[in-house]
Amino acid sequence: MTLLLQALINGLMTGALIAVPAIGFSAIFAVLRYPNFAIASYATIGAFVAWWANAGLGLPIVPALAIAFAVTGVVGVVAEEISLKRLRDNGALIVAIASIALNLVLENIVRFIFGNDMKGYDLPLARDLRFGELRIGPQQLQSLALAAIIMAAMFLFLRYTRFGKAMRAVADNPDLARLKGIDPARIAIVTVFLGAGLSGVGGVLIGLDTSIDPLTGYRVLLSVFAAAVLGGLGSIPGAVVGALALGVAEELALIVTPATYRTAVGFVAILIMLTFRPRGILGERAA
Amino acid sequence: MLSYVIFTLTLCGIYALLALSLNLIWGGVGLVNLGLAGFFAVGAYASAIATGAGAPVLIGWAAALIVGAVLGLVVTFATLRLRDDYLAIVTLGFAEVIRLVALNERWLTKGSDGISGIKAPLKAELGLQGFSVFYLGLVTLIVLVVWALLRRLDLSPYGRAMKAIREDQQLAAFAGKTVLRFKLQAFALSAAIAALSGALYAHFQSYISPDHFQPLITIYIFLAVTAGGVGRPSGAVLGAYLVVIFLEATRFATEWLPGLQPVQIAAMREMMIGLALILVLHLRPQGIMPERIPKAPRQPSPTA
Numbered sequence: 005m006t007l008l009l010q011a012l013i014n015g016l017m018t019g020a021l022i023a024v025p026a027i028g029f030s031a032i033f034a035v036l037r038y039p040n041f042a043i044a045s046y047a048t049i050g051a052f053v054a055w056w057a058n059a060g061l062g063l064p065i066v067p068a069l070a071i072a073f074a075v076t077g078v079v080g081v082v083a084e085e086i087s088l089k090r091l092r093d094n095g096a097l098i099v100a101i102a103s104i105a106l107n108l109v110l111e112n113i114v115r116f117i118f119g120n121d122m123k124g125y126d127l128p129l130a131r132d133l134r135f136g137e138l139r140i141g142p143q144q145l146q147s148l149a150l151a152a153i154i155m156a157a158m159f160l161f162l163r164y165t166r167f168g169k170a171m172r173a174v175a176d177n178p179d180l181a182r183l184k185g186i187d188p189a190r191i192a193i194v195t196v197f198l199g200a201g202l203s204g205v206g207g208v209l210i211g212l213d214t215s216i217d218p219l220t221g222y223r224v225l226l227s228v229f230a231a232a233v234l235g236g237l238g239s240i241p242g243a244v245v246g247a248l249a250l251g252v253a254e255e256l257a258l259i260v261t262p263a264t265y266r267t268a269v270g271f272v273a274i275l276i277m278l279t280f281r282p283r284g285i286l287g288e289r290a291a
Numbered sequence: 292m293l294s295y296v297i298f299t300l301t302l303c304g305i306y307a308l309l310a311l312s313l314n315l316i317w318g319g320v321g322l323v324n325l326g327l328a329g330f331f332a333v334g335a336y337a338s339a340i341a342t343g344a345g346a347p348v349l350i351g352w353a354a355a356l357i358v359g360a361v362l363g364l365v366v367t368f369a370t371l372r373l374r375d376d377y378l379a380i381v382t383l384g385f386a387e388v389i390r391l392v393a394l395n396e397r398w399l400t401k402g403s404d405g406i407s408g409i410k411a412p413l414k415a416e417l418g419l420q421g422f423s424v425f426y427l428g429l430v431t432l433i434v435l436v437v438w439a440l441l442r443r444l445d446l447s448p449y450g451r452a453m454k455a456i457r458e459d460q461q462l463a464a465f466a467g468k469t470v471l472r473f474k475l476q477a478f479a480l481s482a483a484i485a486a487l488s489g490a491l492y493a494h495f496q497s498y499i500s501p502d503h504f505q506p507l508i509t510i511y512i513f514l515a516v517t518a519g520g521v522g523r524p525s526g527a528v529l530g531a532y533l534v535v536i537f538l539e540a541t542r543f544a545t546e547w548l549p550g551l552q553p554v555q556i557a558a559m560r561e562m563m564i565g566l567a568l569i570l571v572l573h574l575r576p577q578g579i580m581p582e583r584i585p586k587a588p589r590q591p592s593p594t595a
Contacts, residue, residue: 038376039376039379087569087573090573091572091573094576097321097323097375097379098572098576100323100376100379101513101517101572102568102569104325104510105514105564105565105566105568105572106565106569107565108561108562108565108568109562109566109569111561112559112561112565113558113562115555115561116558116559119554120554225383226384226387229380229383230384233377237376237377262395264395265391267387267388267391268387268388268391270384271381271384271385271387271388274381274384275369275381278369278370278377278381282373
């Protein structure tokens with residue numbers, strides 16, 4: 005029983021971390037209609053920018069997160085405008101392939117600058133909190149709180165701001181949105197900024213848990229995709245639900261399979277979901 | 292130097308088969324396989340394990356073909372009714388799972404140590420030099436045969452039906468084409484070719500490990516097919532040769548740069564691959580050998 009409860013808690017925690025980049029991926033998918041593989045490198049870039057701010061400049065985690073968000077957002081917009089924008093008319097698959105190439109380029113820029121070695125954030129060591137038999141790390145708790153705040157901010161942004169409403173309008177029906185005077189090019193830029201920035205923040209949160217290296221983002225890419233597909237491609241609440249479900253599924257799977265097969269759980273989850281409920285838990289594209 | 296050229300040309304042939312495999316489904320029915328490296332690995336391991344258990348090399352290659360085709364069917368089955376970007380995500384996951392299995396199931400794959408001493412056909416009879424020339428000839432011959440068959444397929448009614456599905460699957464279905472069956476068949480055949488390519492690679496190297504099947508290979512092949520020309524088997528083959536030569540050229544180019552760490556040189560080379568793919572997609576998306584749409588055969592007029 006304790007084992008199950010612990011797995012549930014751990015799963016919700018890792019799920020919440022995956023949810024942040026998954027929201028970014030889903031936002032880009034909902035508005036621009038292509039799966040952006042470059043979010044893996046955005047997560048890595050975010051993790052390294054925050055590491056530089058934290059371990060290099062000595063900043064605490066929250067300002068480091070804010071810097072990582074801004075820098076990755078800008079990198080995402082610049083990369084998108086240069087390399088992907090003109091390809092959008094050629095169909096989702098071509099942009100997806102180009103985004104894989106873009107991911108390779110950005111990932112290797114990080115590798116060129118920082119090398120392949122693992123790096124850790126400068127954090128105080130803290131003892132696990134104990135609740136009876138259950139254990140929770142304070143660092144995980146902090147990350148969970150940060151993830152929750154970021155998600156809440158994203159929902160408020162989508163619901164109440166002009167840009168948020170415009171994004172939802174474009175996601176819902178691009179032609180109608182244009183007719184209503186929404187400029188799709190500007191919405192695209194805002195969406196990519198947010199999507200890349202959130203991926204970057206997600207990379208930091210994941211990096212806080214262990215250490216970071218140039219493949220940090222790539223390693224969670226499949227989990228992010230799985231979360232988005234589970235929740236329903238393009239749905240932002242779906243990305244959160246999908247990520248939490250995936251996190252719990254991964255932790256429960258750990259009880260029966262070796263830890264090395266963790267990423268395979270996402271793959272199996274995608275396959276099962278697509279077979280029985282192809283539109284995902286919350287249905288496709290309802291940002 | 293000569294053995295380096297022979298080695299490179301053999302690798303060109305192996306990549307050409309992978310490019311033909313991708314071109315068959317991407318240029319054919321308009322699906323993509325982001326798990327090419329996974330199918331490549333499956334073929335390599337299938338043949339290495341079969342021949343390691345005592346089977347002749349040809350049986351090993353047949354095993355690779357069959358295992359590849361079956362896994363291709365399994366992977367496509369869940370996504371066929373969905374939009375094509377789902378297949379992209381699922382195939383990517385498939386390649387990752389294959390890599391995990393290769394790393395962890397030591398009883399089958401020897402894990403990260405890899406399988407060594409894979410049978411090299413006729414090596415004892417021909418000697419080292421003779422073997423590499425023979426194997427180059429064999430790989431090139433297989434590329435030619437597969438190319439010729441796929442080219443025939445491309446120009447046949449079957450090929451035209453595939454391209455109709457690529458352009459507009461609803462219209463194709465309306466015209467009476469069984470879209471799902473075409474997609475399954477094309478993907479299974481394509482996966483089998485990728486697996487055969489892996490088997491050829493395993494017996495060429497005599498040693499395979501999970502490190503040999505990085506997702507990077509998939510990107511190489513996408514570059515090859517895009518550069519050569521999507522939808523045309525000759526383009527895929529040409530593209531593969533160009534990409535391997537480009538890869539080898541970056542090896543020499545980076546040696547000229549002074550004061551760089553090995554990891555930086557490796558990063559530069561991978562960056563160049565990514566940049567090349569983006570540039571090709573922007574500047575010449577139709578490739579060097581653009582697809583030719585053959586005229587529809589003339590219907591015999593009813594009066595004749």
